[in-house]
Amino acid sequence: MQLSRKTRILIFVVASLFVFFVGGRYGLKAFRYFQSRHFLRLAEESFIKEDYERAVRFVRKVLVRNPKHTRGLWLMAELARIGGSPLELDFRQRLAEVTPALTNQLALVECALRLEKPPYPIATTTLDRLSGIATNDIGYHLLSAQFALKMGDRERAEKHLAEALTLEPTNKLVSLNLSTLRATHSDPQVASTARTHLITFSSDPDLGIYALRALITVYTTEGDYTKAALYAKMLVTNPAAEFADHLLYLSTLLKADRETGEAYLTTLKKAAQTNLLTIVQLSGWLNSNERAHEAIDWLGSLPWYLKETIPVQMAFANACMRAGQWALLQSRLESQQWAENEYLRLAFLARALREMRRMELSTPVWQRAISEAARQPENLFGLAQLAAGWGWKSESESLLLRIARNYGNYRWVFNVLQQMYMDQGDTVSLLKLFQVWLETMPGSPVVKNNLAAVLLLLGRDVGRAAFLAAEAYRAESTNVVFASTYAFALFKRGDFQAALQIMNRFSEESLEKDPSVAGYYALILYANGLVEKARRFATLALDGKILPEERALFESVLHSSD
Structure with a gap:
């Protein structure tokens, strides 16, 4: 048609x-x-x-x-x-x-x-x-070993490394890690064998540099700077050596032979001038080794075209702060512009003015630094870290709260605030934090558990706390921390037997790991008449980092009469 x-x-x-x-x-x-x-x-x-x-x-x-x-x-x-x-x-x-x-x-x-x-x-x-x-993945065991070491559990770390080596017997990197761990073993024979393995590894074309760094650390820790310097000299001749390795050699050399070390520092100053990164690294080393005034002089002697670069200007500012040269810092910063790092220049200037007791000038400059940093949330966080490092607690906390409230994707800030309040033992601030956090992540079992725990500790809205604790526990019933909070909620309700049944589903080893978990278990054991065992777990809990309200509760187990 x-x-x-x-x-x-x-x-x-x-x-x-x-x-x-x-x-x-x-x-x-x-x-x-x-x-x-x-x-x-x-x-x-x-x-x-x-x-x-x-x-x-x-x-x-x-x-x-x-x-x-x-x-x-x-x-x-x-x-x-x-x-x-x-x-x-x-x-x-x-x-x-x-x-x-x-x-x-x-x-x-x-x-x-x-x-x-x-x-x-x-x-x-x-x-x-x-x-x-x-458990059949080598990466899992390597990371578990690293975690155990950070928690001070060398035996558990060694166990994970041994399991990793069982999975891959020919894996040299795992063997190297195991030898590094055993090099400081309390058993002299084990330590000696491990060090022999590290020396053997030191000639390996791929892993030799890691073995040498491990040997340097071992002997530096023991105060044997002659041996440490010997291995450090081998390290800097390795083709894979970095400038940081030369700084490690310098540190050991200054301890072993001061005169030779000072001569080597002079050599490094000349070598570092060709690269902005090495300039910053050497300046940082000088600052960290109580030689900030020397860093100022050295940075000031660099050619003009290097001194005009922002990395060198930042390094100079850091040296001035370490040396307490506030007037010099102010005079330099006021004539500079740091492009996308302008917020840092303003922050450093605000600090210089505050250190000179010029608060009427410092405060508005700090506010300008915040305005500049607000263009990127990560810059605000960097500013918060700076403020915390300077002891500006209220400024740091204010910035972190601003990020937590206004930038939903930056959840790591909640963790930073949590750690800050934990370190301060500020349970009330933790409560406020977890309430905001739950608004941002209403489905998170971790946040539900944390909010429930502080509500129970402070005795506030116990009904809601019990509901949240139950939800978190149902979501992950194998999580010992969630279980302990739920059991604590049952304990607060007077249901001691049910609380004990929940906790007894876990091994004693897992109940001993977290001091708060051990403490809540102690309370529940005591309520069920298991006094001696309760006191053992209460002692474990009180040796760890816990909140003040938890400490008062767990101490009651030790101080109560039978």
Whole structure:
């Protein structure tokens, strides 16, 4: 059938309208998809070329379009790691949630062990979750060993390394790690054998540099600087040696032979002048070794074109702060501009003015620093870390709370605040924090558990606390921390037998690990008439880091009469 021209035009118009409406709904998704692919390709190209600033710019565009983009999250985590940003932990968490593959879970643990403070809550939770499914993975055992070492449990660390070696008997890296651990063993024979293995490894073309660093650490710790310097000299001749290895040699040499060490420092000062990174590294070494005044003089002697660079200006500012040269710092900073790091320049200037008791000038400069940093949440966090390091507690806390409230994706800030309040023993602030946190992550069993625990400790809204504790426990009934909070809720209700049944599902070894768990178990044991055992667990709990309200509760077990 032949259509009239009018009919054909009508069909074209209808079809056009269909494309318009459907395109608005579905075409936009396709457009965003292709945009994401384009930006991801540019980001990966920049990453390979080590143009990290450009890579960050393009990955951000990918994640704005799709916050759950797996490759984008991985790339941003890697860029954060390279840049030394604590944001890495947040990206690793998000990646592990979006794609919970074992490699992503282990990468999260490795990151948490680097960035968290004891008792490493994210690393602990993730390793506990993996303990039933990853025991045949060498990476799991290596990270478990690292975690055990950080917690001071050398025996457990050695056990994990031995299991890793059983899985891969020819794995030299595992063998090297095991020998490094055993090199300081209390048994002289075990230590001697391990050191012999490290010496053998020192000639390995791939692992030799790690063995030498381990030997240097062993002998430096023991105060045998002659041996440490001997191995450090071998280290700097290794083709894979970095400038940091030369600084390690310098440190040992100054202890073993002061005159030779000072001569080597002069050599390094000349060698470092050719590279901005080595300038910053050597300046940092001078600051860390109580030679900040020397750092100021050396940095001031550099050619003008190096002194005009922002990295050298930042290094000079750090040296001035270490040396307490506040007037000099002020005079330098006031004439400079630090581009994307302008917030740091203003922060350093605010500190210089405050140290000179010029609060009327310092306060507005600090507010300008905050305004500059607010362009990127990670800069605000960097500012909060600076403030904390300077002892500016209220300023640091204010910034962290601002990030936690306003930037939902930056959940790691909640962990930082939690650790801060734990260190301060501030249970009331923990309560406020967990309430905000639960609003941001209403489905999180960890946050539910934490809020329930502090509510129970403070005796507030006990009914809600019991409900939250039960929800967290039902979500992960094999989690000993969740179980202890739920059992504590039953204890507060007077249901002592039910509380004991919950806790007795776990081995005594697992109940001893966390001081709070041990303490709640002690309370429940005592309520059930198991006095001696209760006192043993109460003693374990009181030896650990716990909140003041917990300490008062657990001490009652020891001080109560039978």
